[in-house]
Amino acid sequence: MWPRQQLTHAQRVHGGAPQRQSAHCQTAHVRINVGGWLPPPRGGRTVRTLPLLLCLACCFATSHAARIITTVVGGIGDGGSAAAAKVTSPSGLSAYYNASSGGVVLYIADSGNYRIRRVDEGGVITTVAGNGIQGFSGDGGAAVDAMLSGPSDVAALYNASSGGVVVYAADSSNNRIRRVDAAGVISTVAGTGVFGHSG
Template sequence: MHLYSPSVTAVLLLFASAISAQTITTIAGNGTPAFNGDGITASVASLNGPFAVAVDNAGNVYIADRLNNRIRKVDISGIITTIAGNGISGYSGDGGPATNAQISAPTGVAVDNAGNVFIADRNNHCIRKIHNDTITNVAGNGTAGFGGDAGSATAALLDAPRSVATDNAGNIYIADQSNNRVRKINTSGIITTVAGNGTAGFSGDDGPATDARLYNPAGIAVNVLGDIYIADVDNQRIRKVTSTGKINTYAGTGTSSAAGDNGPATAAGLSEPIGVAVDQSGKVFIADGWNFKIRMVNASGTITSIAGIGTAGFSGDGGPATYANLNNPYGVAVDSIGNIYIADYTNNRIRKSDYSTSVQTIYTQPEYITIYPVPTNTAITIDSHLQNKCNITVAIIDINGRTVEEISVESNVATIVNIEIPDGIYMAMMRSEGKVWQQKLTISHNK
């Protein structure tokens, strides 16, 4: 097997720029959709359709393990436990231990500053709360429908609530999906509608949020100012409701696409944006589900992709998050230091994009990395042009994020032999001393 026929042209050009890339890892889930117990290392535990993720101030991670009918917790030592749900779909247990209760297909989880955990108990049409290991109902009477505004939240009707969030004041927000509304429970337990008029569709930007149309709102997040971000899924948009009650589109054009990175978020395409999160500095993170990416909108309104290459699959752990494969990322959370947590639904995993002092910087230089000999039918050599010999790893990655070849040497030149790669576009990545150099690589066999 050979990499090239006798007439191969391969050139790698690194353009002048430098970007930061967080490293992605799996922190929970072994990829098998199942339940294999608690009290074990989270990365070897089985999850089954992890739909949402949250993180508390101490760094504990909470998972809406949807098809296991449980809420799981990964503590800071990496051990996973069940904190709510006995695994049997149903409704029971209020006033007792949360682990003895029945919940049904939970799709949302949130934790407030006091450590209370809130569950979007979707099929039970209610919001449950865990306080000191005891579960109670805080919204919804268990019957699907709409009703109860301006009254007690526990007497109100919800319809398939998809997610839940809290603000710093202790208010609770619900993406009441099948009612096409966002509901709010104040600290007195009174529920109101804060966005959506109940009719599915798109309308209302630059006006009162309660007059606007939403279309299957899913994710929800609230910033430190009290502004609400709504993943308006079937409108392919993120909507923002200001603390004064005015709604606008924050990201997305309304057309399903992956276009628009490095430009205005309102000119970018999204595709089934199901989850949304916001950090303390105002950056907004979007679980762009069918684009298989996590997108970020900075304070200036510019959107970028920060995790996922845009192709469904699983790969990339230990490398830059932007070169990893995700598969239906439906939930996203961010902690106080910038770590990003992803509910990688179809991969049955929770991924973490790690922000730390060991974050790799992807360097690109205004010079060529030489690939030779050309032509060849036996091997390929990549000359890094680094001045000193050091430990380098060179990998060739295909468009699906799979590493098709990799070699590590103590040198500034790496030679890969006896391999065969079809014509196409690849990514050549060289890692050395915590730095990464990368750019596209074109393989062309001239017949």
């Protein structure tokens, strides 16, 4: 039986018939570089997509959008299929459309694994920042060797003139905003590491 509140909502959206629900899972921020920003629903750990929209898991029924939902990230490691890659408490996602390849590239703030990760057009996942150890280190060196602490959001900017991508990450527990340039070098662009307000 559908709860009364859900049935009422389904009637408003779909004219009476409740639609199939997707599995409940946890989520956080979603950002689409070419299509704006979606507010975060609450609840998982699986990155999913809808046609033209990307979302980090979902705790709402698919009845809210008459589309087919598929998993694009969720089991083990780098260099393999993103659908088989483990992510822990992903809390932010950025996506951009690569006009040259005709595909979409995702960047994920993999908070519980202390990494920023990338899913390419072919669905292969890699780490672009963070060595998986919580802490702070690495400025001026390779981003994959750096330590992050609770990265909570990410933004990826494609530079059309250079053909490279610059990534900005909210390194929340380190109280810093960090940048990974097109060469993969990490630096701090804001924050001293001390919690508070100044400057």
